[in-house]
Amino acid sequence: MNDNQGGAALRAPEARGPTLNDLTRVRLGRQLQALYDPIIDEPLDPRLAELLRQLDQDRECL
Numbered sequence: 001m002n003d004n005q006g007g008a009a010l011r012a013p014e015a016r017g018p019t020l021n022d023l024t025r026v027r028l029g030r031q032l033q034a035l036y037d038p039i040i041d042e043p044l045d046p047r048l049a050e051l052l053r054q055l056d057q058d059r060e061c062l
Contacts (some may be wrong), residue, residue: 020028
């Protein structure tokens with residue numbers, strides 16, 4: 001006998017967290033952009049760049 005009626009018994013209730021209005025999302029986006037813009041211009045550490053190249057090569061082989 002199947003206690004799972006169409007999978008409904010196993011589904012978790014939909015989680016609803018706090019929501020942000022449009023103005024708050026825009027302000028948060030601008031603040032994050034201002035925070036991370038200087039970091040984007042920094043050069044990538046050569047060791048990290050090499051690891052990323054290796055990952056790309058490994059993906060191409062799959």
